Amino acid sequence: MAARLHDELVVVDGLQYSNWNRKLFEQMRSGGLTAVHATLVYWESARETIAVIGQWLQRFVDHADLIRPVRSAEDILAAKREGRVGVLFGFQNCSPIEDDIGLIEVFRRLDVLVMQLSYNNQSPLATGCYETNDPGITRFGRQAIREMNRVGMIIDMSHSAERSTLEAIEISQRPIVISHANPTWFRDALRNKSDAVLTALARSGGLLGFSTYPFHLKNGPDCTLDEFCTMIARTVDTMGIDQVGLGTDLCLDQPYSVLHWMRNGRWARDTDYGEGSANNAQWPKPLAWLPDASGYPNITQGLAARGFSRDEISKIMGQNWLAFLERSIGPEA
């Protein structure tokens, strides 16, 4: 029953950074995934970023039977019809624009639909969630938000600090996202979000994507599907059924070197272990119910078991992301 429902859904994963290859694309398709927001870069320069975009354009040729680009919300529906997985581009940091506000539109024209204003650290635009002090959105940040609003690039504050996030919600003329994080009350992690942030996000018409990264979950890798779905239910009670979706943060088949890059970029002389530690540096153990893309149907099933209606499940699993994209990536009204 839930399996059949899952096949009918538009399923959107609001964030992954996997070691993209044919096997993973096949898994995504067989797991009933309609579209995935794929992270292109963390710390990369403008020049490095356009090379990454070139690699993706090659993947769209090499795996045209399995994946397709998402350049509009309509492309997600096309992916569903075609039985392919739509891929939409996003940056987890503002490093690709360097010091040049003009590059926001350049990258938007290359179909980059989402950009985080900061990643863990202070950026020229905003503060990251691991900094001690958060002075809020910067001068460049205010102009960048205005420009992202203008060209239809979604602001993502997943890895940003509290004050910067609240200010971004307020300054932005269009709703923003926190593509992959959970409420702090579920797990008190620097990457999770306070009730103040989530309430402001929901009131402004924004979207939260629930993360399945073990460091963001109660009991870490041992978090049960029921605990995850109960968290969703309680969050829906405060944020509303239209403001939530998925953002699994799956990092499939990635070697430790990639985790080291995500945490340290080129900025750290002393190794930073992020949510881990020197004794626990590695990738966390995968969840039993979402070891890879084959686990998406389990979430549909878990939501059904938790008592969500078909319509509510449809929204959480993808319709909310689809509707958000429809409103957010066109030119400003």
Next chain:
Amino acid sequence: MAARLHDELVVVDGLQYSNWNRKLFEQMRSGGLTAVHATLVYWESARETIAVIGQWLQRFVDHADLIRPVRSAEDILAAKREGRVGVLFGFQNCSPIEDDIGLIEVFRRLDVLVMQLSYNNQSPLATGCYETNDPGITRFGRQAIREMNRVGMIIDMSHSAERSTLEAIEISQRPIVISHANPTWFRDALRNKSDAVLTALARSGGLLGFSTYPFHLKNGPDCTLDEFCTMIARTVDTMGIDQVGLGTDLCLDQPYSVLHWMRNGRWARDTDYGEGSANNAQWPKPLAWLPDASGYPNITQGLAARGFSRDEISKIMGQNWLAFLERSIGPEA
């Protein structure tokens, strides 16, 4: 009569590199120009090139009443209807792709519609017209031609050497252009083209844009409008009326520093004077009948005086470029 005809035409200038500003855009519009192929770069890197694209996107905002981007052939007709000047992007060299074939599609997606394979010098793809030896299209060059064919980016051999040009015509599955040059018999300059090249270009369905750069003209800056139009007539006799257009090579309001950059980039320790010399290093004196964009109607008038029919004038002044773009910038059939 000719003035009225000029106003009715779609006028396409197949190459300019001017010091773009509002005054020049106004001149272009009042000169009846419908669209211009604007050079973005000569020697610039990928990173520098995306900054230049960002500057153009800003110009489209700042001067939206005068100019518009050309992302398809249809956009040229839209420019005509709107009374704006369409701007289409091109590179005079392959420097923006550096060593990465994937950047061809990246730049194509940024609406770069034309790229020269070499500029005066040997490039990784082809030989330039000032080199002593021309070994022809390189290994990378063959793959780049294939890729440009695939994504619909036009190959331009204006500044390339003879053998490389003949090979590009042969290797390319789609017709190519020489956007701005004249026959060698009109003026024996390294930048002008032999009958062998022009015949092969015409037979393959390619296009020649006639240059008005004084170094490419008989009698240089003193070349008369009648001499220019007579050259067109004689070239049409061999190439056919459908294979020619304009490519003025106007470089309006540019300081000498820009000419030095075009000739020397970052490669020359000993100053290269291009078609000039140490004693004649500066920009050539402008033509009396085309001092700036206000002179386009003179060309229409000159062609009429030379006996071309209305239909022939229409083709030379822009319809041939329009038809060529219609066939060339979509994905490969």
